[in-house]
Amino acid sequence: MRSGLERTLRDLESLADDPSHPLEPVGVESRYDPPRSSIHPDRALSWLRRLWPVVAGHRGIFAVALLASLASLLCGVAVPRVMMAAIDDALTTRTAPLEGFVIAIALLGLIRGGAGFVSRFWLFRVAYAIENDLRVTLYDHLSRMSFSFYDRVQSGQLISRANSDIRTVQMFLTFGPLICLTILSFLAAIGLMLSISVPLTIVAILPLPFVGVLGARLGRLTFPISWIVQSRMADIATTVEENLSGVRVVKAFSAERAQIHAISKAARRLQWINVRQAEVQAAHAPVIESMPRVGMALVLLVGGWLTIEGRLTIGAIVAFTTYVVMLQAPFRMFGFFLMMVQRAAASALRIYEVLDEEPEVRDRGDAHDLTDPRGAVHFQNVTFGYGDAAPVLSGFDLDVPAGETVAVVGRTGCGKSTVARLLARFYDVDGGAVRIDGEDVRDLTLASVRAHVGIVPDEPFLFTTSIRNNIAYAQPDASDEDVIAAARAAGASDFIDRLPEAYDTVVGERGYDLSGGQRQRISIARSLLANPRVLILDDATSAVDVHVEQSIHDALEALLEGRTTIVIAHRLSTIALADRVVLLDSGRVAADGTHGELMRSEPRYAEVLAHLEDDTGARDAPAPEVAP
Amino acid sequence: MSFGGGAFAGGPVFGGLGGQGGQNLPFAGVPTELQERVDEILATEPDVADEAVDFSQAEYDRRPFTLGRFLAPHWVALLGALGLVVLETITLQAGPLLTKIAIDSGIRARSTQVLFAVAASYVVLIGLSMLISRARIVVTARVGADLMVRLRVRIFAHLQRLSLGFFTEEKSGVLFSRQTSDPVSLAALFQEGLVQLAVQALTLMIVTGLLVALNAWLATIVLLAVVPAMLLMTLWFRSASGPRYLDVRDRIADVLSHLQESLAGVRIVTAFNRRRHNVIEHRNVVGAYREANDATAQVNAVYGPGSEMIGILGQALLFLIGGRMVLRGELTVGDLAAFALYLTAFFAPIQQLVQLYTVYQQGTAAVVKLRELLAEGPTVGERTAAHPLPSIEGEIALENVTFSYQPGTPVLRDVDLRVRPGETFALVGATGSGTSTIAKLVARFYDPDSGVVRIDGQDLREVTFESLRTQLGIVPQEPFLFAGSLRDNVAFARPAATDDEVLAACDAVGIRELVDRLPYGIHTPVHERGVTLSAGERQLLALARAFVAEPRVLVLDEATSNLDLRTEALIEHALDVVLEGRTALIIAHRLATARRADRIATVHDGQIVEIGTHEDLVAQGGRYAEMFATWARHY
Ligand SMILES: Nc1ncnc2c1ncn2[C@@H]1O[C@H](COP(=O)(O)OP(=O)(O)OP(=O)(O)O)[C@@H](O)[C@H]1O
Numbered sequence A: 001m002r003s004g005l006e007r008t009l010r011d012l013e014s015l016a017d018d019p020s021h022p023l024e025p026v027g028v029e030s031r032y033d034p035p036r037s038s039i040h041p042d043r044a045l046s047w048l049r050r051l052w053p054v055v056a057g058h059r060g061i062f063a064v065a066l067l068a069s070l071a072s073l074l075c076g077v078a079v080p081r082v083m084m085a086a087i088d089d090a091l092t093t094r095t096a097p098l099e100g101f102v103i104a105i106a107l108l109g110l111i112r113g114g115a116g117f118v119s120r121f122w123l124f125r126v127a128y129a130i131e132n133d134l135r136v137t138l139y140d141h142l143s144r145m146s147f148s149f150y151d152r153v154q155s156g157q158l159i160s161r162a163n164s165d166i167r168t169v170q171m172f173l174t175f176g177p178l179i180c181l182t183i184l185s186f187l188a189a190i191g192l193m194l195s196i197s198v199p200l201t202i203v204a205i206l207p208l209p210f211v212g213v214l215g216a217r218l219g220r221l222t223f224p225i226s227w228i229v230q231s232r233m234a235d236i237a238t239t240v241e242e243n244l245s246g247v248r249v250v251k252a253f254s255a256e257r258a259q260i261h262a263i264s265k266a267a268r269r270l271q272w273i274n275v276r277q278a279e280v281q282a283a284h285a286p287v288i289e290s291m292p293r294v295g296m297a298l299v300l301l302v303g304g305w306l307t308i309e310g311r312l313t314i315g316a317i318v319a320f321t322t323y324v325v326m327l328q329a330p331f332r333m334f335g336f337f338l339m340m341v342q343r344a345a346a347s348a349l350r351i352y353e354v355l356d357e358e359p360e361v362r363d364r365g366d367a368h369d370l371t372d373p374r375g376a377v378h379f380q381n382v383t384f385g386y387g388d389a390a391p392v393l394s395g396f397d398l399d400v401p402a403g404e405t406v407a408v409v410g411r412t413g414c415g416k417s418t419v420a421r422l423l424a425r426f427y428d429v430d431g432g433a434v435r436i437d438g439e440d441v442r443d444l445t446l447a448s449v450r451a452h453v454g455i456v457p458d459e460p461f462l463f464t465t466s467i468r469n470n471i472a473y474a475q476p477d478a479s480d481e482d483v484i485a486a487a488r489a490a491g492a493s494d495f496i497d498r499l500p501e502a503y504d505t506v507v508g509e510r511g512y513d514l515s516g517g518q519r520q521r522i523s524i525a526r527s528l529l530a531n532p533r534v535l536i537l538d539d540a541t542s543a544v545d546v547h548v549e550q551s552i553h554d555a556l557e558a559l560l561e562g563r564t565t566i567v568i569a570h571r572l573s574t575i576a577l578a579d580r581v582v583l584l585d586s587g588r589v590a591a592d593g594t595h596g597e598l599m600r601s602e603p604r605y606a607e608v609l610a611h612l613e614d615d616t617g618a619r620d621a622p623a624p625e626v627a628p
Numbered sequence B: 001m002s003f004g005g006g007a008f009a010g011g012p013v014f015g016g017l018g019g020q021g022g023q024n025l026p027f028a029g030v031p032t033e034l035q036e037r038v039d040e041i042l043a044t045e046p047d048v049a050d051e052a053v054d055f056s057q058a059e060y061d062r063r064p065f066t067l068g069r070f071l072a073p074h075w076v077a078l079l080g081a082l083g084l085v086v087l088e089t090i091t092l093q094a095g096p097l098l099t100k101i102a103i104d105s106g107i108r109a110r111s112t113q114v115l116f117a118v119a120a121s122y123v124v125l126i127g128l129s130m131l132i133s134r135a136r137i138v139v140t141a142r143v144g145a146d147l148m149v150r151l152r153v154r155i156f157a158h159l160q161r162l163s164l165g166f167f168t169e170e171k172s173g174v175l176f177s178r179q180t181s182d183p184v185s186l187a188a189l190f191q192e193g194l195v196q197l198a199v200q201a202l203t204l205m206i207v208t209g210l211l212v213a214l215n216a217w218l219a220t221i222v223l224l225a226v227v228p229a230m231l232l233m234t235l236w237f238r239s240a241s242g243p244r245y246l247d248v249r250d251r252i253a254d255v256l257s258h259l260q261e262s263l264a265g266v267r268i269v270t271a272f273n274r275r276r277h278n279v280i281e282h283r284n285v286v287g288a289y290r291e292a293n294d295a296t297a298q299v300n301a302v303y304g305p306g307s308e309m310i311g312i313l314g315q316a317l318l319f320l321i322g323g324r325m326v327l328r329g330e331l332t333v334g335d336l337a338a339f340a341l342y343l344t345a346f347f348a349p350i351q352q353l354v355q356l357y358t359v360y361q362q363g364t365a366a367v368v369k370l371r372e373l374l375a376e377g378p379t380v381g382e383r384t385a386a387h388p389l390p391s392i393e394g395e396i397a398l399e400n401v402t403f404s405y406q407p408g409t410p411v412l413r414d415v416d417l418r419v420r421p422g423e424t425f426a427l428v429g430a431t432g433s434g435t436s437t438i439a440k441l442v443a444r445f446y447d448p449d450s451g452v453v454r455i456d457g458q459d460l461r462e463v464t465f466e467s468l469r470t471q472l473g474i475v476p477q478e479p480f481l482f483a484g485s486l487r488d489n490v491a492f493a494r495p496a497a498t499d500d501e502v503l504a505a506c507d508a509v510g511i512r513e514l515v516d517r518l519p520y521g522i523h524t525p526v527h528e529r530g531v532t533l534s535a536g537e538r539q540l541l542a543l544a545r546a547f548v549a550e551p552r553v554l555v556l557d558e559a560t561s562n563l564d565l566r567t568e569a570l571i572e573h574a575l576d577v578v579l580e581g582r583t584a585l586i587i588a589h590r591l592a593t594a595r596r597a598d599r600i601a602t603v604h605d606g607q608i609v610e611i612g613t614h615e616d617l618v619a620q621g622g623r624y625a626e627m628f629a630t631w632a633r634h635y
């Protein structure tokens, strides 16, 4: 809990800190203020209590809004009382002039309208402000989470929490206070009723306890149901999301029917629980809402009798019936309110579940920036496995002096990309250490490590924005010259120039309207523009043809001069870029040397590059048996 | 524990939440204290029957999507609901009338009998209204839930028909909200909106009738003063809020697509230190959304309290005029009291209608957007007269094919190509030259602008998608894996495949070792897009998937580009077995892969410049020979 608190305090600090950090450049103008606070870190608190700091960030206008609401509601409550006086004093006993009452009613109306405007206006705005804060806070939090988090959690889940759950909470915050005040005004009404006639008031509010009991029951029953509803909506969202992103596979294998089957099943599961919810609602809500009208009948009976007895006036009956009608609204709302509270609670918990996750890889308190590194990389007896799975690397030792280019080769899935991810500290090692210039990366700030370690990932992901923005991803304010230079070095400038809008061409979803090789080259350009000291090329030219690859290599030779580079490769042409080759096998470096040395001394190395040696017909002719 | 979840089965309720069902995962669902009650509820759930899916590529409802057509199939239930609504409203509105009777005939006539009778009938009416409203809630919820299922399935099915080009251009965030938030808005419109609209409109009419019946003159004067004011304000509200709500919808779409893309590219965001930038960017889109919301708050704040104010001022007017009438003896106090009560009842529905307006706006906006989406036809569609392609021999022919993604920039020009049945045919060419495009045409993801693509002599445009694609095994350049088990992914094309068949496919591509290493074997969950596997493993699984499909024609687009050479060699051996007698179209930049093909075609700048065996092409000394020379020098 303490660390949670620390985290939130830190979050709050950085939520507030805007200005661009030299290592984390910002290329957009910030048009809105950051939220003033995040949720309360103490998980033991109730959901509302945890939300309080966010609400408190707006407490000034919130208070104004609530006061105005109160004024408006009280005016509303006063009207029947004045009407009663008008009927009794001006019309029945005729002891007072009618006009005075009429003016009083009109005035109350005007105040109610004016105060009502103020109250609604600010209440809505506060609720929207809080929604805004929650959205930004959640996004901010998600942006801090480590790879390991995204390895576990589905993005559909996150989106539904960041959207429908936040909206549910927002709904509650908009209407909740209003309903609370309505219920409060109901107390004021009861006060006025008591001042008119105690016995009649008792009769009128007799059905209330039932409402309380039933309401509580309804709430208890709906809570788990609304939880299920939310999660089934999330299931649907997930199915839809997967279908959209996998559309190429769905089409290629003609799986439309199976997919529709899946969504139909998910939709019917949601249908069932929705109907269940309505049934529970139907069993309670009408009773809850009708109770005040039972009060009305009782008022007529008892009040009528009291009037006949001469102990009450007709005006009082009118006032009471009006009050009971007025009470109906809060009662109606009460049921709705209970449901809303339950839903909001369920949603809030789902949001907190995300906010309570802590990034596994994060800056230590005393972390310092890596400044002007030479770029010497040292993996020292590193052991690492994803989650609880068996280690991918164990006893992995690799020393890359500053400025050297090393090729890492190994079989599919042996852990080459993992080495890259550890160096950029996307994950923390389980044992041993990863060092840059002798410093353990865990002692350095994440931003500085990532600013100096650049990766061209094995999957070139592009964003739906212009090619220029994609290339300038690390430095949004990079000049056009820099962008073009990076594109040229990556062998991408030719095809970009041929596009109708050149660098301003907006690429489609994930860049799928470019060819594979084109995407890869933009991805390379993106990393080159970041100009890292240590560069990792993770199978970065797997989808380009030999000519383009050669021209990229020619450009890279110059660019890599003086940089520490790790190339992960399956092709000899790429390996040729390197001064030295290491063979990764069984989680450790199995061989280390120049290509020629390894070819001679290490059978496993030759095997990984098998094509080269036996491609003159190994397919047809089995390897000749060595005669004894 | 079952891992069957994810995209395929819809997933177990909470196991499906994480898509993975492991209990040590977070987001596995319910807080413990809730679990029991949730389980209790779920225990009562009947098994969802496996409904046969009725889906056709070519035939579907092409009429514009309207609310009327959407509701029409349920008209009986809807009429029933409406009837219940009418009854409910009538029982509710009897209150003030009974009050008037109680005051005039009971209290003023000093008759306790009347009082009793009034109270008794009141209670009976309340009981009735409770029963009716209970029935109404259940009926509308049933119909509503039913409509939602049909709507969701319909939108989803329609999207399955749309062509690949559509998905490449449209942001998936937009399509996502079309399928998630729009149906919800529509459900709200139906369940709260329409029913309440009926209730309130009816209340308004009944109350007006009662007011006039009580005293026509007074009713006319008061209503004449009040109604035009309300009307004017409502008109203002309508015109002011319409565009504001539209703006809200657009802004929230921005927020969602920013969020969605950030999550999709979260690894790149992290790697390139873009956190701060993106947070600010997100703050900007969320801020714009908030401003749009604030703008609606303005009109709402004027309208709601404003109409309340008019209501109270109406009461003041009533007392001024009605009070004078009482003083002059033209009206009883009971009548005035009833009048006052009815007037309150007159404004209540108007208030409600205002609240409904938001729901109405969002609902109708959803209808419009859905109509647009559903009116979107596939650019590459199945003809109504399309016939199934008989079992393929495997001859692929492109005749004089010209194709462009964007009009005016042809990617392929006059391509002529004939792949013989059973042949292994390689396409090579500079990156961006159009090789993948040829593969996409063969799978009929796109149609040529001119020319014909044929398999076994049949124009692909004349055959059904299903018959074509179930016989093709396509391994696209970007291996995509679904969240679900390894098994579900490998058996994607043939969910009925046995575990042994799946394992055999894994064996064939040489990924058996990985499968055996995994904690649950082939039942191990795969995370979305397979991000927890290595790039090569993803390719291997995509290959295994194509193997299980048992295609007649295999199309491999850079399917082995991320594999180490040894693994690739293994795959090629496996392919030789699988491909026995089948046609294969292989696209590769690794010439070692290409040179094993029976024949090779070189694509250059959208045209086929040479075709022949490896030896022929090398001997010819053309483009291929040059590429091969470069390759041989460096590899
Ligand atoms: N995020 C992850 N979570 C769990 N396991 C993972 C994750 N990423 C990779 N793995 C597993 O770790 C092993 C090493 O993966 P890695 O990506 O480092 O392989 P690689 O050597 O780069 O392979 P390739 O040549 O195919 O890219 C693989 O077996 C893979 O399944």
Ligand SMILES: Nc1ncnc2c1ncn2[C@@H]1O[C@H](COP(=O)(O)OP(=O)(O)OP(=O)(O)O)[C@@H](O)[C@H]1O
Residues within 6 Å of the ligand: A512, A513, A514, A515, A516, A517, A518, A543, A544, B165, B168, B405, B406, B411, B429, B430, B431, B432, B433, B434, B435, B436, B437, B438, B477
């Ligand atoms: N959906 C699309 N919309 C617009 N243009 C596209 C689309 N897909 C591809 N292109 C363009 O068409 C050209 C050919 O693309 P294609 O994918 O066929 O290339 P390729 O030969 O397979 O290249 P690579 O070997 O790099 O994958 C490229 O210039 C590419 O930018």
Ligand SMILES: [Mg+2]
Residues within 6 Å of the ligand: A416, A417, A418, A458, A538, A539, B534, B535, B536
């Ligand atoms: Mg890799």
